Amino acid sequence: xxxxxxxYEKYRQLEGRVLEERxxxxxxxxxxxxxxxxxxxxxxxxxxxxxxxxxxxxVAQDExxxxxxxxxxxxxxxxxxxxxxxxxxxxxxxxxxxMSMEYVDGITLKSYLNAKNEPLEFSEIISYTVxxxxxxxxxxxxxxxxxxxxxxxxxxxxxxxxxxxxxxxAKLPNAETITVTDKxxxxxxxxxxxxxSGMKIDARSDIYSLGAMMYELATGTTPFKGETPFAVLxxxxxxxxxxxRNINPSIPVGLEQVIMCAMSKDPAxxxxxxxxxxxxVRALKENKKTRFEELPSNGFWKNLAGRLKRVFSxxxx
Numbered sequence: 001x002x003x004x005x006x007x008y009e010k011y012r013q014l015e016g017r018v019l020e021e022r023x024x025x026x027x028x029x030x031x032x033x034x035x036x037x038x039x040x041x042x043x044x045x046x047x048x049x050x051x052x053x054x055x056x057x058x059v060a061q062d063e064x065x066x067x068x069x070x071x072x073x074x075x076x077x078x079x080x081x082x083x084x085x086x087x088x089x090x091x092x093x094x095x096x097x098x099m100s101m102e103y104v105d106g107i108t109l110k111s112y113l114n115a116k117n118e119p120l121e122f123s124e125i126i127s128y129t130v131x132x133x134x135x136x137x138x139x140x141x142x143x144x145x146x147x148x149x150x151x152x153x154x155x156x157x158x159x160x161x162x163x164x165x166x167x168x169x170a171k172l173p174n175a176e177t178i179t180v181t182d183k184x185x186x187x188x189x190x191x192x193x194x195x196x197s198g199m200k201i202d203a204r205s206d207i208y209s210l211g212a213m214m215y216e217l218a219t220g221t222t223p224f225k226g227e228t229p230f231a232v233l234x235x236x237x238x239x240x241x242x243x244x245r246n247i248n249p250s251i252p253v254g255l256e257q258v259i260m261c262a263m264s265k266d267p268a269x270x271x272x273x274x275x276x277x278x279x280x281v282r283a284l285k286e287n288k289k290t291r292f293e294e295l296p297s298n299g300f301w302k303n304l305a306g307r308l309k310r311v312f313s314x315x316x317x
Contacts, residue, residue, distance in 0.1 A: 054098040068168040075167035083135035085165040110151035135164040136274035140203040143173035149209035189222040196233040204267040211262025219247040254290040
């Protein structure tokens with residue numbers, strides 16, 4: 001047993017028991033703010049290892065928490081992708097509210113970054129970003145917006161594979177929107193300006209959050225800091241972004257361009273889709289010295305000026 005988990009003795013009482021006549025609980029492997037996670041064997045899946053995420057007793061009756069839990073399960077059941085943690089089953093009807101998930105033997109990207117205590121290497125940033133963009137391409141094509149992309153919600157495996165998780169506040173098609181509360185303090189460091197201001201969001205909000213995460217991976221610091229979560233949100237909405245090369249000059253110019261474009265405050269000036277952004281990141285993967293003459297943030301005003309010129313030219317005729 002991990003020494004960090006020894007104090008959670010009451011959650012260890014399930015170890016060795018069988019849940020719903022299906023899951024053989026092996027051991028407690030994680031404790032979060034609202035849920036605990038166990039390693040288990042699934043008797044219906046040839047005794048395959050699975051992770052059982054179970055809501056804590058003190059929040060299991062909270063309607064909003066349960067709604068978010070169901071939302072997470074529904075989203076990840078829909079999204080069968082190698083870079084997304086797969087959910088096998090969700091149960092919220094009984095006393096124990098849990099979901100059975102793919103067991104991922106790894107750590108969060110946030111924990112990995114904290115352990116290194118320095119910016120990540122270019123190759124790692126690109127590898128992780130490519131995989132996350134693939135996951136987002138799949139999610140967005142399914143009409144799902146994650147709304148909480150951050151290093152805490154990305155798992156890193158020993159072989160370098162990453163998996164996006166926690167779709168608890170995701171916006172699903174034809175589903176009631178889950179409200180983001182101020183309890184999600186860590187989230188504000190990666191939240192898009194339109195999400196921070198309560199405006200309607202689309203897939204480009206996830207693009208901004210990924211850009212903010214890349215900023216941290218490349219510089220070792222979040223894009224904006226503040227004494228309160230609200231102060232950070234205001235900065236996302238109003239304060240100019242300090243170019244990452246000002247903090248870490250070793251960052252390739254092309255990588256800085258991609259981050260700055262993804263984090264444009266106006267969604268119309270960002271990459272318009274995960275698949276579009278992926279093309280630019282792959283170009284950097286091929287050659288880290290790549291510099292981009294045209295990016296959505298560069299071309300937006302040029303295109304607008306061109307459209308206005310055509311409009312006025314027609315009026316003059």
